Amino acid sequence: xxxxxxxxxxxxxxxxxxxxxxxxxxxxxxxxxxxxxxxxxxxxxxxxxxxxxxxxxxxxxxxxxxxxxxxxxxxxxxxxxxx
Amino acid sequence: xxxxxxxxxxxxxxxxxxxxxxxxxxxxxxxxxxxxxxxxxxxxxxxxxxxxxxxxxxxxxxxxxxxxxxxxxxxxxxxxxxxxxxxxxxxxxxxxxxxxxxxxxxxxxxxxxxxxxxxxxxxxxxxxxxxxxxxxxxxxxxxxxxxxxxxxxxxxxxxxxxxxxxxxxxxxxxxxxxxxxxxxxxxxxxxxxxxxxxxxxxxxxxxxxxxxxxxxxxxxxxxxxxxxxxxxxxxxxxxxxxxxxxxxxxxxxxxxxxxxxxxxxxxxxxxxxxxxxxxxxxxxxxxxxxxxxxxxxxxxxxxxxxxxxxxxxxxxxxxxxxxxxxxxxxxxxxxxxxxxxxxxxxxxxxxxxxxxxxxxxxxxxxxxxxxxxxxxxxxxxxxxxxxxxxxxxxxxxxxxxxxxxxxxxxxxxxxxxxxxxxxxxxxxxxxxxxxxxxxxxxxxxxxxxxxxxxxxxxxxxxxxxxxxxxxxxxxxxxxxxxxxxxxxxxxxxxxxxxxxxxxxxxxxxxxxxxxxxxxxxxxxxxxxxxxxxxxxxxxxxxxxxxxxxxxxxxxxxxxxxxxxx
Numbered sequence: 001x002x003x004x005x006x007x008x009x010x011x012x013x014x015x016x017x018x019x020x021x022x023x024x025x026x027x028x029x030x031x032x033x034x035x036x037x038x039x040x041x042x043x044x045x046x047x048x049x050x051x052x053x054x055x056x057x058x059x060x061x062x063x064x065x066x067x068x069x070x071x072x073x074x075x076x077x078x079x080x081x082x083x
Numbered sequence: 084x085x086x087x088x089x090x091x092x093x094x095x096x097x098x099x100x101x102x103x104x105x106x107x108x109x110x111x112x113x114x115x116x117x118x119x120x121x122x123x124x125x126x127x128x129x130x131x132x133x134x135x136x137x138x139x140x141x142x143x144x145x146x147x148x149x150x151x152x153x154x155x156x157x158x159x160x161x162x163x164x165x166x167x168x169x170x171x172x173x174x175x176x177x178x179x180x181x182x183x184x185x186x187x188x189x190x191x192x193x194x195x196x197x198x199x200x201x202x203x204x205x206x207x208x209x210x211x212x213x214x215x216x217x218x219x220x221x222x223x224x225x226x227x228x229x230x231x232x233x234x235x236x237x238x239x240x241x242x243x244x245x246x247x248x249x250x251x252x253x254x255x256x257x258x259x260x261x262x263x264x265x266x267x268x269x270x271x272x273x274x275x276x277x278x279x280x281x282x283x284x285x286x287x288x289x290x291x292x293x294x295x296x297x298x299x300x301x302x303x304x305x306x307x308x309x310x311x312x313x314x315x316x317x318x319x320x321x322x323x324x325x326x327x328x329x330x331x332x333x334x335x336x337x338x339x340x341x342x343x344x345x346x347x348x349x350x351x352x353x354x355x356x357x358x359x360x361x362x363x364x365x366x367x368x369x370x371x372x373x374x375x376x377x378x379x380x381x382x383x384x385x386x387x388x389x390x391x392x393x394x395x396x397x398x399x400x401x402x403x404x405x406x407x408x409x410x411x412x413x414x415x416x417x418x419x420x421x422x423x424x425x426x427x428x429x430x431x432x433x434x435x436x437x438x439x440x441x442x443x444x445x446x447x448x449x450x451x452x453x454x455x456x457x458x459x460x461x462x463x464x465x466x467x468x469x470x471x472x473x474x475x476x477x478x479x480x481x482x483x484x485x486x487x488x489x490x491x492x493x494x495x496x497x498x499x500x501x502x503x504x505x506x507x508x509x510x511x512x513x514x515x516x517x518x519x520x521x522x523x524x525x526x527x528x529x530x531x532x533x534x535x536x537x538x539x540x541x542x543x544x545x546x547x548x549x550x551x552x553x554x555x556x557x558x559x560x561x562x563x564x565x566x567x568x569x570x571x572x573x574x575x576x577x578x579x580x581x582x583x584x585x586x587x588x589x590x591x592x593x594x595x596x597x598x599x600x601x602x603x604x605x606x607x608x609x610x611x612x613x614x615x616x617x618x619x620x621x622x623x624x625x626x627x628x629x630x631x632x633x634x635x636x637x638x639x640x641x642x643x644x645x646x647x648x
Contacts (some may be wrong), residue, residue, distance in 0.1 A: 008415065011486055020552060027549050030542045039535035042451035043459070046539075053542040056467045060550035063468050067342035068561045074568040075343070081567075081576055 027053070088133035088146050090194055091156070092204065094121045095163065095187025099180045111171055114179065118164035118186075125160045125190075128153070132196055145196030145258065151378065151524045155193040155314045158382045159186060161508075162306040162389060169393055169501035170299035181214035182303045189307035193314050197257040198246035198272075201315070205242055205279075208308055209235030215300030216292050224295040230572070231292035235308075238278035245271030262319035273320060280312035280363065281356050283332045287572035289356055290340075294348040294405075298396030301348055305355060305392045306385045313362045313381050317524075322369025330367055331458045333360030334465035340570065341472035345563050347405045347481055348395050351388070354431065354473040357465060358384050364462065365446040368453055371525040376445030378523050383430065383438035383512055390427035390505040391477060394420050397494035397502070398481055407476070407563035412486030420494050421482040423502040430509040432474035432544060433466060438512040440540065441519070441531045448529070467547045474544075475551050480563055 009015055031050045041047050048054075098117035105113045128148045135144030148156070163186035170178060188207035195201040209232060216228035248268035250257045262269045274285075281289045293304050320326060334357050341353040358380070365377030397420045398413065399405045414421040426437070433439035443466065450459045493499070512519050520527040554560040616622055 008412075008486065010414070010483065020556075023545070023549060023552060027545050030538065030545055033538055034542070037534050037538045039539065040533065042448075042454075043456060050542060052463075052539040053546040055463060056543040056546040057550045059464045059467045060471050060547045061554065063338060063464075063471060064342055064550070064554050064560060067339045068559075070339055071343050071561060071568070074340075074570075075564070075566045076569060078565055078567055 087135070088128075090135055090146055090191045090200075091121055091125055091128070091160075092187040092191025092194070094124070095183045095190065099183035099187070102179050102183070103176050114167050114171060115164075117183075118160070118167050121190075122160040122164055125156055128156075135196075135200060144200045146194050147196030147259075148194060150522070151317060151374075152193045152314070154378050154382060154522045154524070155310065156190055157522070158385050159190045159193065159307060159310075162186070162385050163190075165389060165501050165505055166299070166303045166306065168504070169302055169396070169498055171497040172495045173297075173299050175218060175297075177214055178218045178297060178299055181211045181218070182300070184211035185215065185303060185307060189311045192311050196259055198242070198249065198259050199257050201259055202239060202243045202246055205311075206236065206239040208311060209239060212304055212308060215303055216296045218297045218300055219295060221295075227292045227295040230575075231288050234278060234288040238275045241271050241275035241278070245269070245275060259318060261321065264320065264323055264325065273323075276312050276315045276319070277329075279308055280316060281309060281333070281359055282329055282363075283336065284571050286333075286337075286356055287570045290337075290349055290352040290570060291572050293352045293355075294346050298399045302389050302392045302396055305351075305388045309355065309359055310381050310385060313359065313366070313377065316363065317366050317374060317377055321366055321374055323367060326363050326367025327455060327458055328367075330360045330363030330365075331461045333357065333363055335360070335461050335468075338465060338468035338472055340568055341468075342476070343561055343568055345407050345566055347407050347410070347477055348392065348399070350407075350472060350477060351391050351395060354469060355388055357469060358388065358431070360465065361443055361446050361462065364450060364458060368446075368449050368455070370449055370453065372445055372452065372529065373449035375520075375523040375525050375527050375529070376442060376449055379442035379445060379519060380439075382519060382522075383442040383509070386505055386508050386512070387427045387430035387438055390423060390502060390509060391431065391473065393498065393502050393505065394424035394427060395477070395481070397498050398491075400498070401491040401494065402489055405481075406565065407480035407484075408565050410481045410487065410489065411484035412482070413489060413491060414482040416489070416491040417482070417493050419499050420502065421478065423499075423506045424478050424482065426506040426509055428474045428478050430513065432470035433540060434513075434544060435532070435537050435540060436510065436513045438509045440513055441516040442512075444531050444536060444540070445529055463543070467543050470544050470547045471551060475548065 031053050034050045034053070039046055045051055094117065098121075102110070102114070130148050130150070130153065133146040133148075135146045163183070166182065166186070167179070170182065173179065185208055188204045188211060192201055192204035192208065195204060213228045213232045213235070216224050216231060218224075245268050246257060249262065249266070249272065252266060252268060262272055264270050264273050278285045278288075289309070293301050296304055316326070337353040337356040337360075341350045341357070344350045344353060362377045362380050362384075365373040365380065367373075395405050397417065398410065401417065402410070402413075430437040430439045433443045447459060447462050447466075450462060494502075516531065520529070551560070614620060
């Protein structure tokens with residue numbers, strides 16, 4: 001039994017690899033499906049190719065980077081208010 | 084007004100007072116029976132306006148059961164039952180009694196047709212709920228509870244002041260209908276509601292106090308106070324434009340905090356704030372679809388938020404803390420809790436087939452229909468962000484993430500049962516949304532499951548998940564750190580506290596100074612008096628008889644001279 005197999009199945013690199021593969025495949029599938037599904041758009045840019053996908057990805061990366069930056073300004077020790 | 088009706092709140096009030104009389108398994112039966120009884124009675128309430136109970140000598144209380152108040156009242160009853168079941172193992176009567184008075188007050192408030200009854204129940208929610216925070220019985224919880232209570236009571240005082248002014252403008256009428264922010268009274272009541280609804284800069288009591296409550300207490304707290312405020316805003320301020328930017332800000336800023344916050348119950352408090360934002364936007368837009376969206380979202384939200392807080396409460400109960408930095412791998416020890424947490428996470432993220440999907444989309448569609456482009460973009464961003472911090476972060480850091488081999492057992496049976504019922508409702512509402520739509524304030528003609536909508540939402544969510552994966556795999560994602568983040572409560576906890584302490588010291592020294600001044604001057608005054616009339620003064624000396632006779636003769640002589648003149 002090698003070291004990886006001693007871990008729980010969910011932590012094995014193989015499992016993680018498969019989870020990521022599955023995620024990427026479903027993302028590609030959803031992006032491609034964009035070509036075939038009719039949307040009831042209210043705004044013109046909703047009809048751009050995979051608008052929601054791009055918006056979700058860019059929005060989340062921006063969110064995390066901005067929040068990470070905010071730590072510089074906002075983060076304090078746990079006992080900050082107890083002093 | 085046809086007949087009188089006793090506000091369903093009193094079932095909980097009376098029920099709460101009798102809890103200490105019961106022991107053992109009879110107590111458990113009692114604890115479950117009363118909320119179910121109340122729920123049954125609530126379902127049978129027929130719509131209308133009734134004379135309320137004469138309370139504190141105030142005799143014009145009105146009870147109003149209509150579509151808007153009924154849906155809030157109903158979900159409050161359901162929440163009261165689920166929360167009681169969740170806390171059934173809890174031997175601490177303080178939590179049960181205050182929890183029921185709290186739930187009853189919130190129910191009483193939504194069924195109140197006049198501002199005075201609303202005010203009374205409004206204050207009752209504040210006073211009863213603080214005991215759920217204090218029940219943690221720690222110094223931290225005591226202080227947080229104190230801050231919470233001061234802010235909540237302030238909201239009540241503003242409501243009372245506003246209500247009195249409002250009725251003065253309306254010929255003494257206290258009926259709670261549309262108020263609007265055009266008048267001064269309207270503005271005051273707006274702020275009172277805004278405090279309880281956690282508007283930006285008025286919000287920090289929520290993130291400050293909720294995570295300090297007991298595991299059971301936080302679940303209770305998450306359901307009532309803020310949704311009561313949402314109801315009140317929907318009643319009094321539907322279509323008030325300023326609510327749109329306020330709500331949009333509420334959806335957006337808490338998610339940045341949620342990403343970097345370590346205490347997972349505090350992460351949920353931030354996301355609670357964010358979800359309220361969606362409801363507030365709906366009220367601001369004020370169309371039938373938007374208000375339906377707000378009511379539906381409040382209904383769905385109470386369930387999935389409770390479910391998430393319940394799962395974190397179970398972790399808290401078994402592990403003793405809820406810090407993302409020290410959790411991970413709990414799925415092995417608490418598989419059921421993990422599963423229920425994931426259902427809550429999917430619901431708040433608005434995955435198709437889960438409750439958030441059929442409610443939140445109404446608000447987004449309403450925003451788009453009214454051409455609020457900027458607001459719509461923010462709501463969409465916030466939707467992606469919710470999935471990020473509540474949908475992924477909460478289950479990931481608590482149950483998966485780094486395997487830390489934490490010693491823990493699965494949650495007690497009653498907790499699991501409560502989570503099971505709530506999870507079933509989350510999925511039930513997501514799939515069979517018809518009954519919920521029938522309860523909405525306006526006739527609903529809305530179809531959430533169109534192929535375009537499902538695809539759009541799935542793209543948004545799956546690419547958010549992709550972003551999370553990319554960021555964690557590349558190590559860019561900020562690690563969970565033992566820390567706190569400054570929020571607007573900093574203003575009164577640091578500079579405010581400093582100013583208060585300095586002012587206090589100044590007043591003390593001024594008081595001491597003026598006391599010594601008074602002392603000194605009174606001493607001088609007494610000394611002068613003593614010189615004049617004291618024991619050593621001229622008047623106190625003993626005089627000889629001869630000199631007295633001399634003076635008396637002189638006076639008589641003078642008198643005679645003046646008499647003859």
